Amino acid sequence: MADRGATTPAAVPPPDDWPARPELSLALNRMGSFDWDLVSGRLHLDESALAVLQVPPEAFDGRLDGLAGRVPRAEAVRLDSLVSQALKDGSQSYGAYYRIRTQDGSLRWTYTQGRIHRDEQGRPCRIIGIVRDATEELGHTGPREPDEEHRHQTTVVEKTTAALAHARTVQDVIDFFKDPLAVQHLGSDLLVLGLVDGGRIHLVAEGPSEHFIPGTRYTRVEDNFPMSEVIRTLAPRFIESPEEFAACYPWLFERIKDIGIASAAYLPLVAQGRPIGALGLLYRESRGFTRQERNLFIALGSGLAQSIARAMLFDQEQDLAEGLQQSMLPRRIPDIPGAQIAVRYRSARMGRDIGGDWYDVIPLPGGRVGAVIGDVQGHDTHAAAVMGQLRIVLRAYASEGHSPATVMARASSFLHELDTDRFATCCYAEADLTGGVLQLVRAGHIDPLLRHNDGTCRRLPVAGGLPLGLSAEFGRLDYPVTRVELDPGETLLLFTDGLVERPGADLDEGMRRITELVARGADELQRLADQLCEVVDQRPGDDDMALLLLRRHGATPQSGGRLQQHIAPADPEALSAARHMIRTAVQAWGAQERADEIELVSDELATNALLHTDGAAVVTIRMVPGPDRRVRLEVEDRSSTLPRRRDPGEAGVSGRGLLLVDRLADVWGVEPRGTGKSVWCEFVVNAAGAAPNW
Known part of the structure; x- marks a missing residue:
């Protein structure tokens, strides 16, 4: 017999807004959508996405740069690297967790997922995706049952290892552990990270930072500290009570007992059989570490050690590459009367790559100066060697008094005669600082920029020839000379394509963006050069960058010069x-x-x-x-x-x-x-x- 109080689903009318529209479903679940046109650079974020990222609609201009302040630099570099790799390797989609900076300055986890659309030639042209709040997913720290605790510990190891997998430098690793959320993410109350440095242990990260213990920044491996002990023995150390802490490490316990530390897990960081540091996870309550927990902590230490070792290798290769590159560049820029000059170089962010970009400043007689910017094809030691030789011969030809066109033609012939298959792009400018005449020659290189005294900036269309090496090979050694006036106070900007190229954007868009940046940049020349370098530092890339800025002074030589x-x-x-x-x-x-x-x-x-x-x-x-x-x-x-x-005579010529x-x-x-x-x-x-x- 049917229940009289029961009703069938058909008897109850659905709500007026049933079924819910996708926009409502996304908003209620703190999820938004985006559409990124890679060709134009325009980025559309719906209201829900802007709310997730905490960006006021009126403050967003439809450009990716408008989100720069919301994403910490380390997170932005990691995310850009992931997207760039997906665009290059033909991937259909990508997904990533990252943190954003909220309006109160704290950090919050966010997740984004994008679908990559490509044109008929397979080039990426558009990304459509979603962005959602991942705070609850990654930040839950409430009480757990034993099975849930096991899942949590496993998740901590997995997610920590995944996050550190994107850390390329040792500083990236340190920044991860300095983040206030790192303690919460690892499930401890405090943490300390130390790295072995010349027989000492350098405490590079502690959290929260207000609990730093004086006298522990640098300690010796032979000292009576738990971190020193695990580095000596290569075995983890688990301290389960305040009594054990006080008995084994009395000096340290006297200084941390007021913080309320009752137990700790210290993990050695071992890579290739060699200790490189130690991680300490400290708790305010006494706790017994089960065998399962100990195994998970050991796995965490192993993953962290591999990340740090990989980051150390990256730093060493980066230092080697940059040192070799810098040795090929001029040791110093000469003081040029009547001009102010700023130069910068940034190596590629790919570790061992050595670029072929270079700059040079050549003092010439008669109040003139030669400025060179160039880029040898390739990113290896051979490119750097060719660059070094090419820089020297360009300087020699210019110093001999040859015209800019002749300098470029002879340099091309020299490169063609070398036993190499490399070519080079180059732009050479000879500036008469007295009269203000600027002679420019371009060999397959990017046009320079000219910043006027009123702050406006424009692209200088310079007639060009083939790249160095290729023009000699094809017998086209004619390089036209473009002459412009460089007024006192005006600035010439020469640079390589590493400054303007961006993944998913064309060269013209990059030139427009840099032109706008120069126009609103600092008046002081060195500061302007730093601002341009910051653009390169804040984004990933596999190309190096050279930059040369030359500003003509208003002062001229005195009478008698x-x-x-x-x-x-x-x-x-x-x-x-x-x-x-x-x-x-x-x-x-x-x-x-x-x-x-x-x-x-x-x-x-x-x-x-x-x-x-x-x-x-x-x-x-x-x-x-x-x-x-x-x-x-x-x-x-x-x-x-x-x-x-002599007398030439009437008919003499x-x-x-x-x-x-x-x-x-x-x-x-x-x-x-x-x-x-x-x-x-x-x-x-x-x-x-x-x-x-x-």
């Missing part, structure tokens, strides 16, 4: 640069009325030196102080044969050079030099003269 220009044989670019130097100098000295005469004489003397000698010529111009202000022009060559004035010099200059002469001679002449300018226009 010398300006010089080297002119190599068959180098019309250098002749043009010499004309510009002379024109700029005489204008600044208030000698415009004789500018044409001085420039004509300079051309004649330089041409004669190049035609009648085997080497290069050096053009020097300076103001000679005295009652009559005079401009002195000198052209040096390596020939000891003195010039002579040569022999008129010295006649022209004699007619235009107020006085001229020839001075023998140890390695050749110098033909000089002087022009009286503005005898009544105003002050120089410096």
Whole structure:
């Protein structure tokens, strides 16, 4: 007989909002969704996702950078590395636990899972996924039954090992144990982590930090401490009562008894049969450690030891790679009058990789300076060796006085003749700090940036040729020169692609992002360089980065200073640069009325030196102080044969050079030099003269 009070499901109408919409289900379970367009870089987070991440909707601009303040740096690096690997290895999806920083400054566990969409060529173009609050899942610490306690201890080992698997450096491991949640996560009341350092034990992490015991930062392995004992014996030490603690380690117990410590588990960290440290888990209640618990703690110590050993190896390889790389770079940047320079280098974050990125600053005569940035193909010792040789020959060619185009062409031929299959991209800039003319040559490299005095920044479109090595192989050694004006206070930025490339974003997007960062960056040059490096440090990557910033000062040489220009044989670019130097100098000295005469004489003397000698010529111009202000022009060559004035005749096509010099200059002469001679002449300018226009 049916129960009169019973009703069938069909007799009760469902709620008006049944079944619940997906948005409601996600929100009630503290779960949100996201859609990340990798091509444009736009990131959509729904309201539930923003609530999980505790980001106000009005504060989110649709860019991944907008979440940078919510995720601690170590967690962000680990998460970016996981996503980058999934994008590269063809994975369909990924999932990861990480922590976010809440509005009150505490850390909270979060979980994200994404599905990767790829285009027809297999390139990742979009990630769609969910983000949810994982606090209860990972942070539960309530009372447990015996079976639940076993599951909890096993979970602690598994999750601790999983978290440490992403730690690449020793500092990453230390940061994990310094986190206030580490104690709660491990199920203890306090923890201490010590690493063996030259016969001593260095306490590198303790939690919570307010319970640090003075005198325990550095201890000896032979001291009577539980951490020292487990390192000596390579066996764990379990202390189950305050009495046992006081009897075995009286000095230490006297200093921790006020904290209320009653029991502890000290675990040796052993890797390849060698002790590298010890972990101590301390409890405020007396407890007996079962065999099962002891085995689990030993497993925890073993996993931690392997993580630390791997991190130590990573640090050693990183130090070796960076040390070798730094030895290939200039030991110091010379002081350049009229300019301020900042350089930076960041190695790849892949441990043993040695990059081929380099920078160089080359002082040149005549108030000029050469700035080089380049990148040799590959990340190994061979790339570094090629980079070192290429840097030296570029410096040599530039110092010889060759034009920027010639420097690049000769460097390409040199690389092609080496026994290597590597090529290199490069950008070379020669700056005339007196006149402000900037000559740029690019060999397959990224365009530089120019920051103006008002803070705006723009990309400099520099005409380019093939990368070094390839241009020689294909017989295309012509490198066009781009000339721009560098005003006082303006900054030229040269860099390699490690600064602008990001996983899932194209190069143009990276250039726009760096351009915006430079525009709103610090005015002080060294600080601006640091800010650009912080962009690289905060993200994972498998490429190194070199950066060179050159800012022209407003100050110029005082009256009487010398300006010089080297002119190599068959180098019309250098002749043009010499004309510009002379024109700029005489204008600044208030000698415009004789500018044409001085420039004509300079051309004649330089041409004669190049035609009648085997080497290069050096053009020097300076103001000679005295009652009559005079401009002195000198052209040096390596020939000891003195010039002579002769009559060219009516039909002669040569022999008129010295006649022209004699007619235009107020006085001229020839001075023998140890390695050749110098033909000089002087022009009286503005005898009544105003002050120089410096």
